[in-house]
Amino acid sequence: MIKMESKFSKLFEESKFALLILAIIVAFFLIVFGITGAKVILGFILFFFLPTYLIFKNFDIEPEEKIAFSFFIGLGIFPTFVYYIGLLISSMRWSIAISFVLLLTIGIAFSKYYPKSKKDKESKEEKE
């Protein structure tokens, strides 16, 4: 129980810090580029980063690697979906929405079904 609580408080602390960083970044874009800037940076994080991060967060790699790989691969994956779905349905705007939902679903499903035994094994190795 105590262990569980400390894990939660650590997670809470980390989330708070991540939110602080996000707030600083969004505030910067809002101040310098107005609402357009804020939309662009939030969209950038949401579309290019989030879906791939949901996949990479499961792997046994360093936290900064998870973030970096998610961005670098998301930059290539997301437009691929948008472009080809866009060709099929003839709408870029709808294609962005569909691609996002699709990739997010893949990310969530991957996160959920990524072999639990692997996660346990990796976290055990990490503790050692």
Add this chain to the structure above:
Amino acid sequence: MENKISKQEILILIIIYLGMLYLWTMPFQQQKIPYGEGDAAIHYIIADNMYVTDKPTLKLPETNPVFNFQMGNLFMPGYLFYCPQFHTNFAISEIIGGERVVPFYLYLALICTGIFFSVYILLRKQFGAATAILASFLLIFSMRDRLTYLWGQWGTAVTLLYIPIILYTYYKYTESVYNSKEKLIYLYMTYILAAMQFLFHPLGIPVVLGMILVYTVLISIKEKKLPINKTNIKHFIIGIFLFLFIICAFAPLQVPSHLGRINRDVVIGTPDQSEPSTQIKEGYDVSKFARIFKWYDFPEVFHGIPDFYFSFKNLYYGYWMLPFLILGILFLILRRKSKDLLMLSTIIAFYIIVHLDLINVYLGAKMPRLFYFESVIFYPLMAIGITSIALFIKTNDKSSKIIKWGIVAAAVIAVLLINAKPTYDQFKGAYPIPMRMDQAQFDASNWINDNLPKDAIVMYVGTPTFLNRAWMHAVSARMAVFDQNNIVPSLDKNINRTNYILMDYSLYMIIGGEQATGLISELQQWEKNNTKGSVIYDKNGIKIFKTV
């Protein structure tokens, strides 16, 4: 080595990065008008076409005559020649932001400044926070990077972004093999990231491949065994297929064209003198082996980059950083840990690649463009050189840390005093009028885009510079004709081809003076003689006529 990245470090990193972003976005903070060289306008046309039409660009917009004779897609003329991911991201940004200028350039700034984090990731765990932050900081003021960013060779800027991160994953994999804790994820990440890099621009691939090969040789000599063995060779082979699968599946129409270009441009043996891209510079002695000791001298011509670009003095604010570069290289040679060999392999591989002509391998007109990647090699080595000074001073652990950060602080101050001002000035004054459109030209171009039929052909009269015309054409997204050589057209041959004439007095009204007044009256005379139709737009010194 301090391994865990603290919250304070992340905070400092983010603040420095936002400073970089502020500086790099100065060209469009006040003047929200597109800019760049001809390449930039072409990228804008392709990406913006997706935003304006709400459809992905499969075939190149027919409004641009440049696409008709430009070396586009080799096997499917008229079709997109860049892998679609490159331009689609710009269009996505425009759609998210809901307009055509700021989101486009903001996405560009984000990916071009991404090199800050890419280099940080490469160096942080291997060389510590001081070296990593310093290298990233130096890149803020990198003239080579900012020129690529401002001019418009944006594909190269994105491919550059991937080089450090690919090296990092490969290094992590080889380390895991030699430490008998093999982590295949890093090997597969190397291939996947290389595929992503290829999708943005293939030019980075030979560079990163060369670096990986040189590193493999060096590390194999050090460890006395190859990182490839009987058990993992299958993963190396699967990785190659994975790479090929990704690039072919993600860009099926463009990959053959890219490979065809490589086949066309790379010449082994004597280059064909009739081909501009493989012509040897007049007076250049191919057998001149003195070039072994030169960095920037190369035989090809027609690469389209000014000579200014190939000089250490010009690009690195004099020679004051050269000793640190040399010190960094010497330090790595003396220490020779595996991480040192990785960094050494970057400069060795680059040297070999840009000297391949000495063994009769000619890379064609693209070869000089490889120098775009030089900063990502030099700045980390300089940062290593600067921080290595602390290691030569014998002290205890605590004081050595203080000395190291003290040296970094001194380097930062020197950079701010020497490199920062020219950087600030260049960003602040980037593309002034008439190197970029004035507000009246931009408004008129937007009006054309919103109001004229898709097949309209507009003749520009009075628009002063080529860049003005290129960008007005890009923003209006309509076919344009103009007299290349004269502001006041001496020939009226274009009139028969157009159904609209745009009379542009805007700049001359802004600058005023005798010369401008003279030009205005010449243009008025031309207008009187040649425009018979009705005025459909008349604002801020720009008139658009519909010809009969």
